[in-house]
Amino acid sequence: MFCRFLATVPLLVYDVGGLATTAAADKAKLIDTIAVGHNPTDIAYGRDQGTKDELAIVSRGDRKIDFVDPATGSVTKTLKDSRLQDPVAVISATTRGANVLSVADFAGGQVANYLKDPIGSWGDRLFGGLGANGKAAFEFTDSLNIPGQPFMLSAAEVN
Numbered sequence: 001m002f003c004r005f006l007a008t009v010p011l012l013v014y015d016v017g018g019l020a021t022t023a024a025a026d027k028a029k030l031i032d033t034i035a036v037g038h039n040p041t042d043i044a045y046g047r048d049q050g051t052k053d054e055l056a057i058v059s060r061g062d063r064k065i066d067f068v069d070p071a072t073g074s075v076t077k078t079l080k081d082s083r084l085q086d087p088v089a090v091i092s093a094t095t096r097g098a099n100v101l102s103v104a105d106f107a108g109g110q111v112a113n114y115l116k117d118p119i120g121s122w123g124d125r126l127f128g129g130l131g132a133n134g135k136a137a138f139e140f141t142d143s144l145n146i147p148g149q150p151f152m153l154s155a156a157e158v159n
Helices: none
Strands: 010-015 029-035 041-045 055-059 064-069 074-079 087-095 098-105 110-115 139-145
Touching: 055 087, 064 087
Parallel strands: 041 087
Antiparallel strands: 010 029, 041 055, 055 064, 064 074, 087 098, 098 110, 110 139
16 A cells, blocks of 8 residues: 555755845755654644644554654654544645634545634634534644545635
8 A cells, every 4th residue: 555664764954054135155954853753744834833833744554744843853743643544745725713723534535624723803703612522733624535645735825
């Protein structure tokens, strides 16, 4: 079905000096390595992740998505759900108070959706927390069956 590496794969974190500034750039320096799991297939990074510098890393071999703070190298939370047979890609979006995570499940033939944070409106939580007890890290909302095997996700707001 899919290849599983024998060991976790390191994510290499570099300091690129003044590369993104007007200052003279220094040589890139390796400053940290972060273990990201078996057979990583996707890393989502950027403003749509909810936290600007948060990484969402899909480890296909472990069937999980780890959220990593690259500044500290620590996993802040992990999504591992028995409904996901073969997660390969992830995308995060924010829409009208909901921070949503969508996962492409290759062997499962679906895109599964989760709330990452309680739904909010201008800073106020609505409906309490996540999960049955209100304390879960994620809440499964639904999935969409896809003909074939989804392997990539992309989203855009269309008016």
